[in-house]
Amino acid sequence: MFLTDVADKTEVIPLKLLVIGDAASGKTSLSFRYVTGGHRQSHILTAGVNFLVKRVEIEYNNRKIPIKATIWDTGGQERFRTLIPAFYQGGKAALILSDVTRPYTLENTETWFQRLREHAGDCPCLLVVNKIDLLEQRQVSDEEIAQHAEKLGIDYFYTSAITEQGVEETFLKLILEGYKYDQLLKTDKNKEEDA
Ligand SMILES: Nc1nc2c(ncn2[C@@H]2O[C@H](COP(=O)(O)OP(=O)(O)OP(=O)(O)O)[C@@H](O)[C@H]2O)c(=O)[nH]1
Ligand SMILES: [Mg+2]
16 A cells, blocks of 8 residues: 555656746736735735745646646846846746736737747747736737737737636646656757767
8 A cells, every 4th residue: 555655656847937028017916826816916016036836737648747836937127137047047938928908018028038038948938918807908909919929939828817817727838838848858868868
């Protein structure tokens, strides 16, 4: 009985995930919402880096894989830029946030995308259009969003940290993509060692 339990234990995979995007786009609220189910009412700007831990099980190739995801969320303000290299290092997947009420935050996702490529290589990323609950203040159309995502060559999701719309789905996709990328890097590393 005891031996079976031990044999059944599957290795927990640690994954570092990144949440980037302009100031006040909802990075902290969305991460917090996913990890705790709670909502932060006010905007307490993130000085430096927050990180949250979520344990989750994903299914991949008919196997259940336990994951310990560490979600890193950095302040979107320019003055936190110097933290960037350490923040990105080892990131396995990223969310790039925009705010549906401020079109320039969608435009700026391109800069965030380039920054990600510069500091975290080919790590997978998803475009997130947040605050979708604010229907009356919405300033960007579905077409603009689709075109923008296509230009970057990435998938996109609509979310709300208030109603929780799209939150679970977005983070599950992020974790799955991060897991696949992590496995790929490990396989490449093993190949190098064998060569
Ligand atoms: N209506 C609505 N408000 C949101 C949503 N997400 C975040 N907010 C609000 O937007 C403001 C900014 O949210 P934060 O999560 O602090 O934004 P941030 O991206 O972490 O900001 P920085 O840390 O400064 O970069 C707060 O007042 C949040 O309550 C959302 O989906 N809908
Ligand atoms: Mg924040």
